[in-house]
Amino acid sequence: MTPFLGLIASLLILLIIRRKFTQLLFDVLMGVMQNKRVVGLIYGFLFLPGVLLHEGSHWVVAKLLRVRTHRFSLVPTWIDEGTLRFGYVEMTKTDHFRASLVGLAPMVLGTAAVLLIALEVLALDVVFGVMIEGDLSLAYAQFMGVLNQPDVWLWMYLLITISNMMLPSASDRASWVPVGVFLALLLIPVILWQPEVARIEWLNGLVDGSFKSLATAFGVTAILDLLLILPLWVIDRLLGARRA
Secondary structure, X not given: OOHHHHHHHHHHHHHHHXXXXXXXXXXXXXXXXXXXXXXXXXXXXXXXXXXXXXXXXXXXXXXXXXXXXXXXXXXOEEOOOOOEEOOEEEEOOOOHHHHHHHHHHHHHHHHHHHHHHHHHHOOHHHHHHHHHOOOHHXXXXXXHHHHOOOOHHHHHHXXXXXXXXXXXXXXXXXXXXHHHHHHHXXXXXXXHHOOHHHHHHHXXXXXXXXXXXXXXXXXXXXXXXXXXXXXXXXXXXXXXXXXX
């Protein structure tokens, strides 16, 4: 599978699993608390490290690009019947290029944090690699080894919260299309000017490296969310049986 197809596949899988994970978590919290506003606050508190990285990266990049910021909030609020806004950074409207960089910041920093924790701290790539090869017994043994590492539960918590909050919102993506078109037009003469071999190596290295990093981060997130779905499903069924 090419890096691009790997990226698309991992993103689609992540979106499907993440939707199920977040819905189950919401249902469990609602089953316990029976109050949507309280559930929103608890949800925001549970994912606070990820929300802080997401909104904080917006704020830091905006400051670096000299985009004026106004209000900064990490308090979750319901903005309509079914949408929970975890936080926000209010900024003065700016040009598309700077807006796109501010919007892209959470995914870039989030991906870097996920890769650092998953690969360098916890070495989960070894576990996932063995799992993909089909050796479940060895994957289980490797995973038990991961769980014996110091502060593993703190790192796992940070990994789950950061990875689930790193995807860009609709407002984050608002300026991506015009900036993407502009960069494509800008790169065309640069690519055409270079010798063919150097052009292919440079372009392939840049694109493939980016795709592989994103696909790895998305894949780690999807697997962790999948591991949490089963216990959440069991709790949700038990709560449903108790209410019945």
